[in-house]
Amino acid sequence: MTGATKKQNERLPEAEAIERAKQGDAEAFQVLYDMHRRRVYSLCLRMTTNTAEAEDLTQEAFLQLFRKIATFRGESAFSTWLHRMAVNVVLMQLRKKGLQVVPLDDTTDGNEEEAPKKDFGAQDPALAGSIDRIRLEKAVESLPPGYRTIFVLHDVEGYEHNEIAEIVGCSIGNSKSQLHKARMKLRELLKTSRAEKATKP
Amino acid sequence: MKCAEFQEILPEIIDREAAGEHAAHLQTCTSCSELVSDLKAISEEAMRLGPTGEPSPRVWANIQRALEEEGLIRPERQPGVALVPKPRRSSPFRWLVPATAALALVGAVMVYNARQPSKGQPFDLAKTTSKPPEPRPAADIDDEQLLAEVAAPMRAEYASGLKSVNQSIRDAQQDLDQNPEDDDARHFLMDAYEQRETVYELAMARSMP
Numbered sequence: 208m209t210g211a212t213k214k215q216n217e218r219l220p221e222a223e224a225i226e227r228a229k230q231g232d233a234e235a236f237q238v239l240y241d242m243h244r245r246r247v248y249s250l251c252l253r254m255t256t257n258t259a260e261a262e263d264l265t266q267e268a269f270l271q272l273f274r275k276i277a278t279f280r281g282e283s284a285f286s287t288w289l290h291r292m293a294v295n296v297v298l299m300q301l302r303k304k305g306l307q308v309v310p311l312d313d314t315t316d317g318n319e320e321e322a323p324k325k326d327f328g329a330q331d332p333a334l335a336g337s338i339d340r341i342r343l344e345k346a347v348e349s350l351p352p353g354y355r356t357i358f359v360l361h362d363v364e365g366y367e368h369n370e371i372a373e374i375v376g377c378s379i380g381n382s383k384s385q386l387h388k389a390r391m392k393l394r395e396l397l398k399t400s401r402a403e404k405a406t407k408p
Numbered sequence: 409m410k411c412a413e414f415q416e417i418l419p420e421i422i423d424r425e426a427a428g429e430h431a432a433h434l435q436t437c438t439s440c441s442e443l444v445s446d447l448k449a450i451s452e453e454a455m456r457l458g459p460t461g462e463p464s465p466r467v468w469a470n471i472q473r474a475l476e477e478e479g480l481i482r483p484e485r486q487p488g489v490a491l492v493p494k495p496r497r498s499s500p501f502r503w504l505v506p507a508t509a510a511l512a513l514v515g516a517v518m519v520y521n522a523r524q525p526s527k528g529q530p531f532d533l534a535k536t537t538s539k540p541p542e543p544r545p546a547a548d549i550d551d552e553q554l555l556a557e558v559a560a561p562m563r564a565e566y567a568s569g570l571k572s573v574n575q576s577i578r579d580a581q582q583d584l585d586q587n588p589e590d591d592d593a594r595h596f597l598m599d600a601y602e603q604r605e606t607v608y609e610l611a612m613a614r615s616m617p
Binding site for chain 1: 572
């Protein structure tokens with residue numbers, strides 16, 4: 208792409224890019240890709256924890272979007288439409304791999320090490336004010352897939368429980384329960400990580 | 409309220425303001441109060457997590473290639489190369505070239521129309537050939553009618569080809585409208601019509617029994 212074309216793309220509003228993309232304008236497709244690629248990629252990466260897989264899923268999500276762009280009527284925000292498509296692409300991939308993405312009451316399948324510990328009178332200092340982004344990202348990465356899916360969709364991406372229930376095929380109550388367990392597990396992981404950091408010379 | 413009872417109901421109430429006995433329990437229980445505080449801190453920090461990075465350039469390259477192969481985008485113009493081809497020497501017979509292309513297209517249309525079954529009337533070759541038919545611009549041809557004749561497995565491919573070549577004709581016509589004296593714009597339009605003629609011929613060949 209030439210410098211002049213790149214500069215033009217930067218000024219092209221999303222609505223215009225969508226209409227041009229419907230006409231088959233290659234540059235318009237790239238504008239839309241550039242606008243949304245980071246967020247789609249981040250969603251895919253957080254849910255799969257694998258960069259190569261996240262790239263493949265990002266590619267597939269955009270291809271599905273571009274194939275269907277002629278049907279976009281603007282009833283919802285374009286980013287919402289794209290994002291929902293990306294989530295479905297990721298979930299389909301996780302299901303193909305046999306990973307638990309539809310939360311059960313117990314996503315740990317009996318593995319007590321993964322289950323968050325119930326909290327009765329813990330004496331650790333509070334986490335508030337001491338959570339850093341990198342440690343949180345690492346902790347999310349190490350969540351079991353079922354917990355991670357719900358946590359990423361709700362707390363990171365901002366989906367409501369009724370939307371999550373519809374997307375992953377569970378009840379609203381189940382979504383709330385799994386989110387709580389995900390947060391409890393993250394609390395445990397963050398406290399452990401903080402304790403390990405404190406003991407290092 | 410005991411801690412066990414409170415933590416049992418916590419998933420339902422954590423994302424809203426505590427009230428009643430729940431609020432009362434939090435007032436008196438340091439452990440549950442810190443638990444709620446920690447879980448909310450995790451949720452709030454998660455909301456602030458931004459994009460994690462960039463996909464590599466290969467992702468866009470793959471998308472672009474797939475879109476071109478599927479006919480969803482027009483081939484990208486090479487940088488520095490204008491839509492209008494390189495200037496050629498003007499020819500005194502230049503008017504014959506687009507006229508020839510138009511006649512070739514008309515010929516293709518006539519062949520197509522001749523194949524249409526007549527509606528209750530015998531086919532009269534003399535009547536048909538006694539008077540040259542009115543030339544019809546390519547844009548008037550019913551693409552959908554043509555595509556309906558194409559074998560189903562090939563239909564999508566020809567639809568995509570027609571869409572692409574029709575866009576080329578529109579682009580070329582626009583250039584010519586803006587530069588009526590530009591021979592190269594005229595040549596480009598002629599090329600676009602020739603491409604459309606080719607698509608029609610291929611489509612009709614596919615639809616023959």
